[in-house]
Structure formats: structure tokens, C-alpha cells
Amino acid sequence: MYADRINALPPYLFATIDELKAAKREQNINIIDFSIGDPDQPTPEHIVEAMHDAVLDPSTHQYPSYKGMPSFREAVAKWYKKRFGVKLYSEDEVLTLIGSKEGIVHLPLAFINPGDIALVPDPAYPVYRIGTMLADGTPHTMPLLAKNGFKPDLNSIDAKIAKKAKLMFLNYPNNPTAAIADENFFKEVVDFASDNDIIVCHDNAYSEVAYDGYKAPSLLQIKGAMDIGIEFHSLSKTYNMTGWRLGFAVGNAEVLAGLGKVKTNVDSGVFNAVQMAGIAALKGPQGCVNKMRAIYRERRDVLVRGLNTLGMSVEVPKATFYVWAPVPRGYDSLDFSRLLLDKAGVVATPGIGFGDYGEGYLRFALTEPVERIKEAVGRIRELEI
Numbered sequence: 266m267y268a269d270r271i272n273a274l275p276p277y278l279f280a281t282i283d284e285l286k287a288a289k290r291e292q293n294i295n296i297i298d299f300s301i302g303d304p305d306q307p308t309p310e311h312i313v314e315a316m317h318d319a320v321l322d323p324s325t326h327q328y329p330s331y332k333g334m335p336s337f338r339e340a341v342a343k344w345y346k347k348r349f350g351v352k353l354y355s356e357d358e359v360l361t362l363i364g365s366k367e368g369i370v371h372l373p374l375a376f377i378n379p380g381d382i383a384l385v386p387d388p389a390y391p392v393y394r395i396g397t398m399l400a401d402g403t404p405h406t407m408p409l410l411a412k413n414g415f416k417p418d419l420n421s422i423d424a425k426i427a428k429k430a431k432l433m434f435l436n437y438p439n440n441p442t443a444a445i446a447d448e449n450f451f452k453e454v455v456d457f458a459s460d461n462d463i464i465v466c467h468d469n470a471y472s473e474v475a476y477d478g479y480k481a482p483s484l485l486q487i488k489g490a491m492d493i494g495i496e497f498h499s500l501s502k503t504y505n506m507t508g509w510r511l512g513f514a515v516g517n518a519e520v521l522a523g524l525g526k527v528k529t530n531v532d533s534g535v536f537n538a539v540q541m542a543g544i545a546a547l548k549g550p551q552g553c554v555n556k557m558r559a560i561y562r563e564r565r566d567v568l569v570r571g572l573n574t575l576g577m578s579v580e581v582p583k584a585t586f587y588v589w590a591p592v593p594r595g596y597d598s599l600d601f602s603r604l605l606l607d608k609a610g611v612v613a614t615p616g617i618g619f620g621d622y623g624e625g626y627l628r629f630a631l632t633e634p635v636e637r638i639k640e641a642v643g644r645i646r647e648l649e650i
């Protein structure tokens with residue numbers, strides 16, 4: 266019944282965990298859930314108010330423009346200049362998206378012919394691989410290994426594959442490993458992409474979720490990056506706006522035009538009122554972003570310290586709201602997450618769900634409050650692993 270491209274999609278690996286979770290909830294067991302990569306805090310009030318005002322204005326009720334409102338794209342360009350020192354021409358170097366996931370999954374349709382190669386990291390946000398497959402492309406795995414700081418080893422990519430590849434997906438600060446990349450790595454990426462004529466798609470969704478003074482760079486800060494790539498961005502994590510569906514892509518105008526052409530034929534843009542709320546977010550007071558960071562930082566410290574007192578060896582992430590924890594010896598990621606859920610009522614995502622190279626790890630999202638994190642650590646302690 267289904268098309269080959271749907272049948273070819275990887276199986277949903279979280280199904281068993283989801284079933285167990287539902288069963289526990291049915292037994293009224295209080296689950297502490299670290300598996301949800303969705304901020305638990307509300308959208309800041311001034312953004313909600315901007316939306317409220319915009320919704321009452323009938324001029325927002327019609328079809329939006331395909332590329333996004335000029336005023337939203339200008340706000341993005343201003344924010345990029347201020348935050349990264351990157352100058353963007355808002356007319357054709359900024360494209361509004363219905364959340365960055367939408368842009369990521371549609372991009373391959375503009376550049377991949379059947380059988381063309383896209384270089385995708387593993388473990389990773391599943392959308393890079395799946396977007397490639399939905400465009401009948403062939404994902405080529407770039408393993409993210411601990412010994413390389415969870416960055417792909419570009420030198421180990423077969424020269425023939427590199428020459429054939431059309432796209433490369435990257436994501437730093439990284440989901441799920443919480444790894445970060447510095448400008449030297451991005452320089453290597455730009456050189457590699459120029460040499461091999463590859464379009465780089467850097468997903469920077471977590472640039473603002475960073476701690477201890479760390480400031481994540483933009484790929485576009487690197488000389489030559491505007492020639493070879495684009496960056497995806499989202500208001501979802503920075504402003505607790507996952508439900509609003511607002512993101513954007515910036516960078517090379519020709520690449521964005523390709524993505525824009527697909528989108529013109531698929532969707533009709535983002536509700537103008539949502540874009541106006543986005544303007545309020547980008548241009549308004551940024552104290553809410555500091556508050557968000559402080560909340561996750563405290564949770565991070567409690568969880569990392571807690572897991573390490575249990576004998577796990579977990580590193581303190583500098584960015585993202587994830588903790589990437591190696592599973593204890595003798596378990597694989599699915600076994601161990603099942604054990605935590607079954608015996609402690611604690612849910613963390615098995616690394617294998619993010620790709621083969623995620624095996625051996627669990628991802629904890631810092632979307633539970635401190636008291637619940639302490640409770641979870643206590644429950645895991647009782648398992649005496």
C-alpha cells in the first residue's frame with residue numbers, strides 16, 4: 266500500500282519505550298521523563314502579548330508571503346549582525362520557515378536527484394537522514410565519535426563519496442551529544458565543501474542554549490561560508506516557542522532560492538501574527554534568554570553531579586539542554602533505558618534511537634525541574650547498578 270520511500274524509513278525505535286511508559290502511567294506510577302526535547306517553561310509574556318495584539322489585527326488574517334514578512338526577515342538580519350557579526354541581506358539571504366524542521370526536511374527536494382548522496386552525522390536529529398530519504402537520496406553516515414569530540418572526521422570520508430555528495434548536514438551545539446564546534450572546525454568544513462562542491466546545511470537551533478559564558482559560533486562567521494552553505498535557526502529553543510512553529514534559514518541566496526521554490530509549492534508561509542511575535546522575541550528584551558539558561562544550568566549541574574555520584578562518567582555540557590551519558594558496562598542503550606523505566610520510573614532516550622553510533626549512550630533532556638531530577642537520581646541509586 267505504501268510507497269517504497271515510506272517503507273524504506275527506519276523503524277520507530279522508541280515504540281517499546283513509549284509502550285512501557287504508557288503502561289506505567291496506567292498503573293499510576295509517577296514517571297520522571299527526561300526523554301522530551303521540548304522546553305517545559307512557557308513562552309515569555311511579552312512575546313505572547315505581541316501575538317495577542319497581532320491576532321486582533323485583521324491585516325494578519327490573510328495569506329502571508331511565501332518568503333516571510335520583510336519586517337521579520339529584517340529582524341532576523343539585525344539579530345544575526347548583533348549576535349554573530351554576520352551581515353545578511355534580508356531580501357534574499359533570509360527565508361522564514363514553519364519551524365526549522367520544515368526547512369530541513371524540504372531542502373533535499375531542491376538539490377537531491379534519486380541516488381544522490383547527502384553526508385549525514387550519526388548520532389543525529391533524525392530529520393537530516395529522513396529528509397534525504399524522502400527525496401530518494403542516499404544518506405552517507407559520518408560517525409560522530411567521542412574520541413573526535415563528536416565531530417565528523419572529514420579526512421576519513423572516501424574521496425569518491427565526497428566528490429559525489431551534494432549536501433552535508435551538521436549541527437553544533439549538537440543534539441543529542443551536546444558537543445560544540447569551534448571556528449577551526451567550521452574552517453575545515455568550508456574548505457572541504459569548497460573542494461568538493463558540497464552545500465553545507467548547519468543546524469544552529471541551540472546556539473543560545475549555552476552556559477558558563479560559552480558563545481556558540483555561526484558557520485556563516487567563517488570566510489567563504491556564504492558561498493557554500495546555509496544555516497538553519499529556530500525560535501523554538503531560544504524563546505520556548507516550539508508550539509508556535511517559527512524558524513528561518515539564512516546564508517547563500519541561491520541555495521535559499523532552491524528551498525524557497527520547493528516551499529512555494531508546498532506551503533503558504535507562516536501566519537503573520539506568529540512572525541510578529543517572532544519580531545518581538547528577536548528585538549525585545551533578552552532577559553528571558555538568560556533566565557532560560559540559568560534554569561537549565563542549575564538542572565544540568567544537579568543531574569550531572571547526581572549521575573556521576575552513581576559511578577557514571579558524564580561530562581558537563583557547555584551547551585544544549587541535553588546530557589549525553591555513557592551507559593554502564595554490560596548494558597546496551599535500549600536495555601539500560603528499559604531498566605530505568607521499569608525499575609525506577611525514569612525515562613531517558615536510548616542513544617540507538619539517534620543512529621547506530623548513538624549506541625552505548627542515553628540522552629537526558631533537562632526538561633524536568635530540579636526537585637524531580639534529585640528524585641530521579643535517588644531512584645536510580647536504589648537500583649545499585
Ligand SMILES: *Cc1c(COP(=O)(O)O)cnc(C)c1O
Nearest residue numbers: 364365366390440470499501512
Ligand atoms: C529542536 C530542534 C530543532 C528545532 O526544530 P523546530 O522545527 O524549529 O521546532 C532543530 N534541530 C534540532 C537538532 C533540534 O533539536
